[in-house]
Amino acid sequence: MIARLLGTLLRGRRAGDQRLLCHELPVESREEALQLASSAFAAGGTIPVRYAGEGVGANVSPALAWSALPPATMELVLVMEDPDAPLRRPFVHLIAAGIDPSLNRLEDGALSALDGAPCVFGLTTFRHLGYCGPRALPGHGTHRYVFQLFALGRPSGLEQGARRDELVEALKGKLLARGTLEGLFERR
Template structure:
């Protein structure tokens, strides 16, 4: 009898923990989504080199260079932009491939093959999840992954030095994002 009670209690606890895990994993806001809560996607953000699928040229299996990016329809009071490229299907959710920030508002495009340097003439770059500065493209071992290219328009600069980490940038831009845009592309082997 005592053993049955213990087994029942353990089962009930496991069910409760499963429900809690499901609730928090399905409704929790990711770090990268925090700054855009309550905002509509209004910036038109795109690459004339990427449509639905990322060309091999922009992956680790090709030249591993950054793609050209353009944006328009951003607020006139934008001061700077942050661009983050991340893989939402990687084992480490939201694996960062590119972090570029403090792009002044008079710039509305980035050329192909941005140097992998922390300080650029037009912006700063931070560390990606490969542990490197600048862009490193998709490199999935198997299967098709989705990559989000997201731009945040800010009412200020981050004030961070070159070589920041994504957590630092997100902490600085929270409450300063006035608009955003994004597009999704895939790559798989």
Template sequence: MTSSALPDGSVVSGKHLAPEQDGSSVSPDLSWSGAPEGTRSFAVTCYDPDAPTGSGFWHWVAWDLPATTTSLPAGVAREDDSLKQATNDFGRQGYDGPNPPAGPAHRYVFTVHALPVESLEADPADPHVGTRFAIFTQQLGSASLTATYQVSD
């Protein structure tokens, strides 16, 4: 998995940050290749494992991308009909960028998941935990990149 906006190990900046960090919550471009045999769709997630919640913070859960998909452009719209997107932990559908509390840097893990089904048949209106369960229990393989962001004390 690659991104021209957020190469693995980079710092999230600019428009990809949450509005509270002077960003616009624009999802980064993502590209991938080498899907496992039997892939019938993809899901994409963005997760902050360093959030002080005890269970991390989910910035994006998107699914039902056709198996022919090998990339997403920057700025996937919240109402994009080419995929389904859950309500994230900010309480909004689609992608929202980093807005961590002041302190140590947080990691933002973007992952593409190869799935053996054309559709997860999950409802975007339902809590994303059910969709994530379906993704993680069925995935044939995955690839990730990690970027960081820190708000100074």
């Protein structure tokens, strides 16, 4: 009840797209575009409740696939942010670094468990490691969840528990390509 009231009161407040990591990082002159997709939802479509966060859904990370990696890619970094959160910065739902560029996909649930994950995890806004699915305030409206994939020409050097501000510095000057996938979710 209180969460719904708060969501309604903050309905017009949003962090904004300009604060997304993909917009905050300068575009490199040699940078290419990546194709990022999910079999769980269409680009710009609704993210099924299965992938929503704890207390709302099963908190399972959706399957993701990508193509068009530059041949010199040494590492992939995947970030999921919510630019519609009523905060000063987008809400970070996932930081996954050190993904092997020989992979071209992550299966359903691959980023939900810490054991056996194909990466190292940074901290989410919840200060958790791993995937934290959509879980916006009820009554706040539809939120966009932006998956951002970055191909790096040099290793990021990020370690488990890295924060978003460390990520920004670790990616500068290393980007070969980037791609995004946006999904929608509304908590009623």
